[in-house]
Amino acid sequence: MASLYQTRLHTGESLQPGQPVALPKEQAHYLRSVLRLTPGDKVALFNGRDGEWLAEIVELGKSAALLTLARQLRPQADEPDLWLVFAPVKHARIDFLAEKATELGVSALWPVFTQRTNVSRVNEDRLRANAIEAAEQSERLTVPMVMAATKLEAALASWPAGRRLIVCDETGGGIPVAQALSDNVVSGNAVLIGPEGGFTETELDGLRKLPFVTAVSLGPRVLRADTAALAALACFQAVAGDWRQERPAFKG
Missing domain, CATH: 2.40.240.20 (Hypothetical PUA domain-like; domain 1)
Structure with a gap:
């Protein structure tokens, strides 16, 4: 646009x-x-x-x-309080993910290391630079916060009260994403995407036991991690986010 x-x-x-x-x-x-x-x-x-x-x-x-x-x-306007929590992927794809997630309106980017994550470090300055450029080009009024990379266990242990975590379950164990978003609308949300190899059974079992977690399915096809992230964010914005609003006009 x-x-x-x-x-x-x-x-x-x-x-x-x-x-x-x-x-x-x-x-x-x-x-x-x-x-x-x-x-x-x-x-x-x-x-x-x-x-x-x-x-x-x-x-x-x-x-x-x-x-x-x-x-x-x-004027400054409210935006959806939507975090993307994701297992880091390789450089070109993580750049793409940061850019497109910013365009889709996330308020925070949080890299987390899972048991099958095959990336050992994250360049947070590079993530922030990609987010700034995407915000400039997409007419956003904010830039997503880039949170310090940490292990998934640590992120879950410090999870903020009142924020729902929507876990994209590639095993098919979750409810359809549109149903989950329609059934339980809360003010603070986060989407969690696993690594290319998927979550381990131990990780999924632990996630499903947490009271703030909602496991969802993204359909019958196996998606790459970055594709899954963008698909989940698009679903959220269409069902519960700011895609339900008209695009604001400029004061020319």
């Missing part, structure tokens, strides 16, 4: 009327050398707190950029 303002950038700076916004070297280089923008050109800025703002480039050098805010394009 094309934005009214083709260039959107995420910033950690506060966005308030009359306040100048400084951008760091990497973003200045992107504006100057990649997009070939010059002072006077306009971009959209968002920070996950203050909505989206139209900004004008005032100064644009090699090491920094300075912008002024013109007006707010969209």
Whole structure:
């Protein structure tokens, strides 16, 4: 989908009327050398707190950029509280997963190591960079939080009260995902996807015993881990998330 303002950038700076916004070297280089923008050109800025703002480039050098805010394009809005908890996959596929999960509206990305996970470490900075880029391109007003990678057992032991965990059970032991989402709607949700080799029987047995877990089936076909994650997120957004809402209009 094309934005009214083709260039959107995420910033950690506060966005308030009359306040100048400084951008760091990497973003200045992107504006100057990649997009070939010059002072006077306009971009959209968002920070996950203050909505989206139209900004004008005032100064644009090699090491920094300075912008002024013109007006707010969209106010900050609530988004689904939806985590993706996933066993890490290899580099290209985890980049793809972070990008597409961000486009699908997750609020947090949490890599967890299961017994059959064949990846030993996660580059969390790379995950965050992919999430930021996807948020900029998909017109989101927030960037998903990237949580520190940990073992599945540790994640479950510290699981926050009140958050439902939807476990995608590749063995067919779960109820249909649409039914699960329709039957029990809660405010905080998470989707758990196992590794390419699937969960072990011990892991699945332990998960099913937890009171906050709902095991679901994603149909009759065996899906790759990243495919399963995106399919589950799409189901959630269609049945219980923000796909039920109309797409908000820009203030042109």
